[in-house]
Structures are given as C-alpha cells and as structure tokens.
Amino acid sequence: MYGGDEVSAIVLDLGSHTCKAGYAGEDAPKAVFPSVVGAIDQMEVDNSTNGEQNSAVDSKTGVKDSERKGKRKLYVGSQSLGFRRDNMEVLSPIKDGVVVDWDIVDSIWDHAFGECLLVDPKEHPMLLAEPSSNSQQQRERTVELMFEKYNVPALFLAKNAVLTSFASGRATALVVDCGGGSTTIAPVHDGYVLQKAVTSCPIGGEYLTDCLLKSLESKGIVIKPRYSFKRKETRPGDFQAVDVEFPNTTESYRLYSQRVIASDIKECVCRAPDTPYDEASYSNIPMTPYELPDGQTIEIGADRFKIPDILFNPSLAQTISGIESFAEVAPNFHGLPQMVIDSINRCDVDIRRDLYSSILLAGGTASMQQLKERLEKDLLEESPQNARVKVLASGNSMERRFSVWIGGSILASLGSFQQMWFSKSEYEEHGASYVQRKCP
16 A cells, blocks of 8 residues: 555646646646756857856756756756756657657656655655656656655556546546647546547647747747846836847747747636638627737737637638648548547447547647637537537636646556555566556
C-alpha cells in the first residue's frame, strides 16, 4: 500500500502546451506552467563579452530553476520564460504527441517537484498521464527515468482519455481531447482505451493561435512582444509605447512572446460559429475591440468565427496567407464531426450507441464558446438516424482544461486503486517492460 491518507500521490500531466502537477485528491493542479523551455548554448554565453552581466541578471531575477545540462542552460516556468535573454531559443520536448527530448522533460519534472510542489519525489508515488497512443519505448523510458533518477517508491501510467472519462464519472465514453498540439479522439470502454479506433489530427490550440497571428499580420496588424517596448509617461497619467531594440533575440523567442498575446486574443474574442463559415455571410459582422499590451486597440471581425471553424473545416486554413506549410496536409484531415463518426465506426457495433450518447469534450481548446453546441448540431446532421447524440462538457472551463489531471487526482486517491501501483521492487525484479502488464 503506497497511497492513502498518510502519503499523497503526485499527479503529473505533461501536455504539449502546459504541464500540470499537484496532489492526488485535490480538485485542481497546484502548478500549471508552459511545457516549453528556454535554452541558451553555454558556449555563446561564455564567449560573449557580457558573461558577467548575464550572471548578474540571473541573480536579480532569482531564477533558481535553470539547469546546466551539457553545454546548454535551460530555463523552465512562465516566470523565467517571460524574462528575455540574448540568444535564448524556445524549445518544446514534444513533437506530434511524442517526447523527442528527454533532457527537457527531465528539467520540467525537476521544476515541478523542486520549485512548484516543493516535494521530494522519493517519498511520493507518481501517477503520470500519457497520450492514448503512447509507444512501448516511450513508456519504458518514462518508467526508467522515474525509478532510476527520481527513485520514486511506485508509479502508474494512465491514458489521457481514461482519466478524462473518470473525471466525468463514466467508464464508457468517447473522449474528444482538443489540446495545444493536436486533437485526439479516443473511445474508452470499461476503463480501457480501444486503441484501434483512436484518431488524431495535428490541428490544436497552438495551430489556431498561429492562424490568428498570420491572419492579423495579413491585415497589417503587428503584435509587439512585451519585451520590445517600454511605456513612457508623456503627461501625468498618459503613456506612450517606445520601441526598444534587442538585436540578439532569437526568432523562436519572439514568436513565443507573440503567441502568448495571440492566444489571449483567441480566448477572449473567438467563438465557434453556429453554421459553417463562409466569407459572404460573415463579411459585415460587427467588430470586437481588443487592447494590445502596447496600448493600441485593434478591431477583430470575421476572424473571430473563421479561426475556430478550422477545427470543423481544416481546408479553411488554406485561405490564410503564411500558413502554407500545413496546407498541403490539411485536405487529408477531416473536421471534428467526421473524425468522431470515423472513430465510432471503427468500434464494435454493440457499443456504438453508448459512445454516441456520451461524447466528452476536454482540453484547453474545448473551452471555446459555442464549441459544444456546434459539434452536437453537426453530429446530429451526420450521424445515423437511430443514434442519440449527446455531447457533454463541464460547464466550468477550468474543469475542461484540467480534466485529465482531475481524473488522475480522483483515480490516485481511490482506496481500491492502491494495489494497482507499479512498485520499485517490481521494477527491480522484472525491469521496465513490466509496465505493459501493470499499466495496460
């Protein structure tokens, strides 16, 4: 017995956009921070003349969570990322839902334990959320890292979709997870993911943010990153933004800073349209104002509806200039309603009715206004006559965003779950591959 009231388990959900960490049994994660990190090659810093100045800056910002890994220094957490540094690249450890850089994952976990939760991983069992289509190598690598580096007493790997269905109190459901990096649809039956029916598409929240950014740029609206201007008082109470030049800022950091602002615009003004978007009917729609950090107010019109509609009609992305790279791929992906129907049709005939009647919306992008209503409306039109379509989404947008973490928190604090842990002694006896038996 590892969990229980004396020692609470830690629940970790490393998503493609944010990392969520906290204690099992609580109703929201304690720490939520970006799952990208800033990286500076040590050679560049040491060779530059302002080496001493850099270290002074670090002590001033109090950045303790930087790690020296080989020849690069990593900065983790929204505070350290918000601070601009020369030659700092912004890197993500996850590509297409798969971890490609374990050093970065390592530093993200270090940050979660050491800086955010202030716990010693040796003393807590870990419940880790993983993508529904995680490969065997990825799972074994995760287990090795947790047992060998962090010496955790026990751990469990649970699939995102299963945790989401637990969070809503259902054993059978079709989970539509609209995350930062992709949208994944996974049927869950009696607490197990039906692997053969999992479908995924690379259109997620970050892709929509990029589309919005490019669309605004094509209209001549430039989003200035927060570090690129200073506010100067011209008259008492009257401020003016003055540009500041930083020639050594990397392109990836500039883009990251712009995305933070564009993402906020998306969350504030965008909503899914009730009917499929077309230029003519949305051309004279009333504008919505939004004030940028540098004080200029921009007006956003049809983009409020066009950007979210890319989820339902991926080919819309081709009409935005600057998004060509994905346009070649886009026609091969169907919109959300078609993906849902495809996924259900790959399942056994006996459970299709149950899946149609419990479609769960989860993930950060699912918090968008009117998304649930539009999906339900489209599915009613396209699904078989006898299907009773019901799309469920928590009314609380925080619960939609953190549904995977909340499911993990519920699962790890159940008394009946405590004998399911994969313990350190089992790992030492059977090796990492035993995870396939312990965590199906």
